[in-house]
Amino acid sequence: MSKEFRKAGRKDFSKPISAQSVKEKPDFSHFMRRTEVIGSKSDAHLGHVFADGPLPTGLRYCINTAALRFIPKDQLSQKGYGNYLNLFEGCVNSDGKNYKDNLENLL
Template sequence: MKKVWLVSIVSLIGLTVFLGPGVYNKISGEVNNTERIVDVRTEGGKKVTYSQAELKEMLTPLQYKVTQNNGTEKAFENKYWDNKQPGIYVDVISGEPLFSSTDKFYSGTGWPSFTKPLVEENIVTKKDRGIFGTSTEVRSKEADSHIGHIFNDGPEPTGLRYCMNSAAMNFIPKEKLKEKGYEEFIHLFQ
């Protein structure tokens, strides 16, 4: 039994050394970002800056883990996986418009899934190298929040599945779009 544990520990250390220090962070869900500052542009072009300490106060522990430490919430146990209300989804930190319910579909995965972004310019994609291969990560442009990943198994017309974390987004129902400053998207629901 001791031999099995020793081999497992040595293998994990070897894998970490071989693939780089980021692997441990991927496995544990921890990222050393104590010095990282998040800049957010608001209406009128004004920039707001949040330190990691301020974000920890502002966000729930799950929101912080997902957006700042590239975490993933549990399938079927998140706020918007089964939300059928009409409206838009915005970044939890910056309020950037990200997705619309008009592009949301039931994927059976337990996370909110969309065929395309609402505002393409608010989405940044990058290669995410993990233990099980490479995927495409989705981040918000202004807040640099980790939101989720893109997969090529979605429905037409795009064939894409933007698989997002509810914890990275806030939902604005269509009735509150004007009140919350998103009146430019009202036409989607008329």
């Protein structure tokens, strides 16, 4: 998932990192009408998607924290996620500094 934004303290995203990674299906449980997000391979419940998100998609993927796996950038390749390294290019931390600059200052 990409483009994290905050709403109600949960991890929310505006789109999947890969359309092939997730499937969506209608969910009418708890007297609500919403769309469930499930893993394409696992069929596991990941969260829900709502149509009140930011532009350009207008979608808000509310993903359960238990469904997320956080991997440090320097371990992506060895864990089999090296193809996502390009997503970190130009990223800035909350202090406004480039991710790479902060990493070099720590070493």
